[in-house]
Structure formats: C-alpha cells, structure tokens
Amino acid sequence: MWQRGAVTATAPLDVDLALLGGGGAASLVLAALDRHGVRDLRIAVVDPVRRRGQDRTWAFWGHPGSDLDPLLSASWQRVEVATPARRRVLDLTPLRYAMLRSGPVYDRAAEAERRLGAVRIAAPAEMVTDDGTRVVVRTGGGPTVRAGWVLDSRPRPPARPGRTTWLQHFRGWWLESDRPAFDPARAVLMDFRTPQPPRGVSFGYVLPVSDRYALVEYTEFSPGLLTDAGYDEALAGYRDLLGLDPAGLRVREVENGVIPMTDAPFPARPTPRVVRLGTAGGATRPSTGFTFSAMYRQADQVARAIAAGRPPVPAAAYPRRHRWMDAVALRALDRGGVGGPEFFDRLFDRNPAERVLRFLDGTTSPAEEVAVMNSTRLLPMIAATVGDAAQRVRDRLRPTRPVPAIPPAVLGSAGTAPDAAALPD
Structure with a gap:
C-alpha cells in the first residue's frame, strides 16, 4: 500500500508513473488522467517550477463541445487570411478557432494532481536510467524516483541534424483600446501583408477577446531570430497596417516564443519505458510549428491507455x-x-x-x-x-553529423503561436 506523505531527499520514492516537466504537456496529461477516472496510480511530478498564471497562450482549431470549452478565452467560427493581393474571410464550420490561455490549464492540472494524489518534487530531473523494467530518475536536491514508466516533456534537441532547420519566432502584444477597435466575431489567422524577410516568411495575426482587447502578434518562419528592437519595430508596423491608433492603445502584456521547424527526428520513445511528449516527442508540426492539438491527443491517448491497463504510449503525433x-x-x-x-x-x-x-x-x-x-x-x-x-x-x-547547438531561446522560452507555445513541456 503506497502512502503519501513527506518525501525526503534521502528516501527513494517508488511510483507507477513519473512526469518529468510540469508545463503544458504534463498539465494536459494530469487533466486527462483525472477525466478518464484513473485512480490508485502512484504518480510523481518532477519539475523545479510550479506553473501558474498566464505565461503562454495556445490558439487551435477543433470541434466545439470538448472538455476545453469552459477554459477558453475566446473562439471564432470565422477567420481572415490576407495577402497583398486580397483578403478573404473563411467559414470554418464544422470547426472553430479557439484561444486558450495557460492559467486555466494549470489550475485544472493542479486540481487533477490533488485528486490523483500525485507527489510533486520541486527539483530538476538530472539523470534518467532505464533498465527495461524500471526507470530510475535522479533529481537535483530531491529524492531519487523509481518509476514503472516515465513521461518526459522536457525540451530536448533532435536525435540528428535536419536537412532543413528553421525557427518559428514571434512576439505578441496584448492591446487594450480606449474605443472599439477589434471585431470579436472574427480572428485574423494569417496576414501576409507584413514585409517579407529576405529568406523566410512573415505574417501577423489578431485574436480578439472583445472589441477593445486583443492579442496582436508578429511571426516569422526563418533560420534566425530578430533583436528585441526588431520584433517591436515589426509589431509597431503591423499595428499601423491594421489602422490602430497608438495614442489610444495600451500594451497590457507581452508574449514571446521560439519553436523549431525542422525535419530532424525527435524520438518519441528513446528507451523502453521512457516516453517523450510535447515538442520533445514530435508534437510540433515541422512545416508550421503547430503543436497544441497533437499534444492534447497525446495526453488523451496516454490516459486512455492507462485506464485500460495498457502501457502509456501514444500513437505517433503525425503520420x-x-x-x-x-x-x-x-x-x-x-x-x-x-x-x-x-x-x-x-x-x-x-x-x-x-x-x-x-x-x-x-x-x-x-x-x-x-x-x-x-x-x-x-x-x-x-x-x-x-x-x-x-x-x-x-x-x-x-x-x-553532430547536432548543432539550439539557441537557448528555443529551449526555454514561452509564448504564443498560432497553435503552440514555444516548446511545450
């Protein structure tokens, strides 16, 4: 009989499932386990930071009526795609485009963690050893964890270099206007009227929560990053292109992020009992950077498998x-x-x-x-x-060839993207 209680740095902790990383991917797994009625499972969450509040935003499409609906900040049945030649409004029926901020996701995960009786270890996982029957996780300052299975969502470089490697990098301003300035019934999905970089693609988009409050963002698909001044200049240019009066606007929040766009492989199962999730497990779509929907599918498949007594191994994120x-x-x-x-x-x-x-x-x-x-x-x-x-x-x-170093921003930044936060973990 496993009993919860104080965990010391010297006493090993035996669990059925250990989650390494406590961000988006792990939060969705915890919520899915609770949703599918998983109980009597010994769980440990190993992460040095307890995630709270709005540190990132996900925007994604799907059918209305999912368990995420109560958490959404906004959703739209119609979206706009613009190019220098034309602007078109698209009806997404039967789908809808939706925006989800991280705060409600973390809150739901915290409640699921409590209901599941999970033990949280506020320390980094420093060494993971899989002998095929158990996985030993040595932490920095916390107890050693012995787990039947490990779900690892920490950022990881690819197994080998890609033939093509770009980055999706972006900055967004949460803008509040003194007067109605946005159409809350319609989001701007992609606006390619922005100046295009010499090598790459750029676009802006607008996610309105109300007629006076919206996320306005500038995104590039390209090999390299901009400077802080470069992102702000691009955002100011896009704001002006939208015809927004800066005198009547206030920037309430700023979000940044970087996501890998590469055909390099991210092994989803590096050892027999370690399963990687999120970007580390291949959930990021290489050609677009979209991540959230695949990450949500992974979490649901893991929970369904555990509820049915099967190994917690999701299907490949993409065919x-x-x-x-x-x-x-x-x-x-x-x-x-x-x-x-x-x-x-x-x-x-x-x-x-x-x-x-x-x-x-x-x-x-x-x-x-x-x-x-x-x-x-x-x-x-x-x-x-x-x-x-x-x-x-x-x-x-x-x-x-050796795997090239990944910029620190890619391995640790948070933010928002058309369907992803930077390297969800």
Whole structure:
C-alpha cells in the first residue's frame, strides 16, 4: 500500500508513473488522467517550477463541445487570411478557432494532481536510467524516483541534424483600446501583408477577446531570430497596417516564443519505458510549428491507455507521410522554390478551409492530401522532392553529423503561436 506523505531527499520514492516537466504537456496529461477516472496510480511530478498564471497562450482549431470549452478565452467560427493581393474571410464550420490561455490549464492540472494524489518534487530531473523494467530518475536536491514508466516533456534537441532547420519566432502584444477597435466575431489567422524577410516568411495575426482587447502578434518562419528592437519595430508596423491608433492603445502584456521547424527526428520513445511528449516527442508540426492539438491527443491517448491497463504510449503525433511532406515543403520554402504567402494563399484558395486546417493538424486522409498537394505549384515541389530524396541518400552514405547547438531561446522560452507555445513541456 503506497502512502503519501513527506518525501525526503534521502528516501527513494517508488511510483507507477513519473512526469518529468510540469508545463503544458504534463498539465494536459494530469487533466486527462483525472477525466478518464484513473485512480490508485502512484504518480510523481518532477519539475523545479510550479506553473501558474498566464505565461503562454495556445490558439487551435477543433470541434466545439470538448472538455476545453469552459477554459477558453475566446473562439471564432470565422477567420481572415490576407495577402497583398486580397483578403478573404473563411467559414470554418464544422470547426472553430479557439484561444486558450495557460492559467486555466494549470489550475485544472493542479486540481487533477490533488485528486490523483500525485507527489510533486520541486527539483530538476538530472539523470534518467532505464533498465527495461524500471526507470530510475535522479533529481537535483530531491529524492531519487523509481518509476514503472516515465513521461518526459522536457525540451530536448533532435536525435540528428535536419536537412532543413528553421525557427518559428514571434512576439505578441496584448492591446487594450480606449474605443472599439477589434471585431470579436472574427480572428485574423494569417496576414501576409507584413514585409517579407529576405529568406523566410512573415505574417501577423489578431485574436480578439472583445472589441477593445486583443492579442496582436508578429511571426516569422526563418533560420534566425530578430533583436528585441526588431520584433517591436515589426509589431509597431503591423499595428499601423491594421489602422490602430497608438495614442489610444495600451500594451497590457507581452508574449514571446521560439519553436523549431525542422525535419530532424525527435524520438518519441528513446528507451523502453521512457516516453517523450510535447515538442520533445514530435508534437510540433515541422512545416508550421503547430503543436497544441497533437499534444492534447497525446495526453488523451496516454490516459486512455492507462485506464485500460495498457502501457502509456501514444500513437505517433503525425503520420510518416506527413513528416515527409513537411520535409519537402520546408525544403521548397528554404530554397526559394515557393514563397510563403503564395503557398498558403493557394492552399486556402483551392481547398475548403476545414480541409486545410485538418491537413495542418495531421488528421486528413491520403485522398485529401492529394487534393492539398495539387493546390501547390507542381515544378518547385517536384524539385524539392528530388532534392530531399538525394539528401536522404547522402545522409545514409556519410557519417552522422553532430547536432548543432539550439539557441537557448528555443529551449526555454514561452509564448504564443498560432497553435503552440514555444516548446511545450
């Protein structure tokens, strides 16, 4: 019989499940375990920080009526996609676009943690050893944890370098206006009227909570980061492009983030009893940076498996064919074969919005994917496909290259993105 109580740094702690990291991915797992009625499971959460409040924002699409509905800050049935040539308003039915701030997610996870009787260890996990039957987690200043399974959502570099590596990096201002300035019935999903970088893609977007309060954000897909002044200049330019009067605006909060966009592999199961979740487990879509929906699916699959007495191993975040398509798309964008605004404009122009969004989420059928691929310019994508295949052959013939260092901002920043916080953990 396992009894909760004080845990000392010298007494080992035996549990059935250990969560390494206590951010978005772990919070969703705790909530899912509680939702699916899992009880009598010995759980430890190993994280040096207890997450509270609004440190990031997720925006995602899905069907109304999920368990997340009570936590949402806002949702929209209609969204706008804009290019220099035109602005179109899309009806997402039967889906909707929704915004979720981190505070309610952390609060729900804290309540689930209490109901599950989990033990929280406020220390970093420094060494993880898996012998195939148990996993030993040595912590910095806390007790050693012996677990049947470990779910690890801490940021991790890829197993090897990618053939293409970009970053999605962004800054957002929560703006409060003295007078009505936003349309609360419609979000701006992607606005490509922003100045485009020499190598990469940029866009702005607007997530209104009311007619006087909204998140306005500038995002780039590119190989490198901007300076603080660069992000502020880009945001000010986008604010002016929207026709917002700075004299009547106040910046209430600032959110920043960096997300990897790479075809490099992130092994979801590095050892027999260690499972990685979030970006570390492949939940980030390489070609777009979208993460939240896959992270939510992972949490739900883990909880369902445990409730049914199965190992807590979720399915792959995205089908293999999607990872291949992402690699080709990244290569085409990186080599200049296609332009970002043109690429996304053609997708939304030649497909129902609902199909495009499900494709970006990795939930379309092969037949739908053929229709989406036919929306792109054929010759540049063929060239990117051939180049990707040739690079794969070269990678097999030459020794493994060292994984390049990932900027510290990518490994630790938080923020908001069209479907993701920076490296959810």
